[in-house]
Amino acid sequence: MKSIISALAIYTVAALVVGGLAGLAVMYSGIFNVAATVEDAAPLKWVLVTTREAAIQSRAKAIQVPELGGTTQVENGFRFFRQECAMCHTPPGQVGTMMSKGLNPAPPPLAGLVEDMTDAELFWVTENGIRFTGMPAWYPTHVDRDLWDVVAFMRAATAMKAADYEALDRRILPGPQH
Numbered sequence: 001m002k003s004i005i006s007a008l009a010i011y012t013v014a015a016l017v018v019g020g021l022a023g024l025a026v027m028y029s030g031i032f033n034v035a036a037t038v039e040d041a042a043p044l045k046w047v048l049v050t051t052r053e054a055a056i057q058s059r060a061k062a063i064q065v066p067e068l069g070g071t072t073q074v075e076n077g078f079r080f081f082r083q084e085c086a087m088c089h090t091p092p093g094q095v096g097t098m099m100s101k102g103l104n105p106a107p108p109p110l111a112g113l114v115e116d117m118t119d120a121e122l123f124w125v126t127e128n129g130i131r132f133t134g135m136p137a138w139y140p141t142h143v144d145r146d147l148w149d150v151v152a153f154m155r156a157a158t159a160m161k162a163a164d165y166e167a168l169d170r171r172i173l174p175g176p177q178h
């Protein structure tokens, strides 16, 4: 019994050493292509997406969601969105910017942003960003109220057609109004 356990221990250590060396070889050889133009292989994509979704869900649980959806709040959220988010998350009826086309993973268009996400999750993502994607964190530069404004806007925008977005664009002046 003892000899089986020590044999297993030796094999495990050997496997770890070989695995570690193989990992180092991949890292230093340059064989792994980090270009944004390369599509991740399906298993890697699955690992990344599953990890990301679980991380967001578990961290968002503790967030207390305030009442959302007042007109001023949605309009302030629109100003923030137009200024900081629209270049990546294409609004309805608009053509994606050159930057949005070069990102990997591709940023979802405005209409698809809230899909399967709670308000707390939308807030957490906007606050903290998502590492290994182009999604920036906004808490270093904004207070919670601004972040809730943009969450309220994203939620309200799900039903927006191109004409509704354009009408807001014409009507809403830059700068927050509280």
Ligand code: HEC
Pocket: 080, 081, 084, 085, 086, 087, 088, 089, 103, 104, 105, 106, 107, 108, 112, 113, 114, 115, 117, 122, 125, 126, 130, 133, 134, 135, 136, 138, 150
């Ligand atoms: C530089 C481009 C860029 C900017 C600017 C940007 N985002 Fe993102 N965003 C991304 C990318 C890339 C993702 C990740 C997409 C994925 O997970 O596949 C993302 C993901 C998200 C998600 C999660 C969507 C989902 O289904 O997982 C939300 C919500 C979001 N962004 C909101 C915002 C808000 C609000 C702003 C502005 C305050 C903003 N983003 C600005 C690129 C950007």
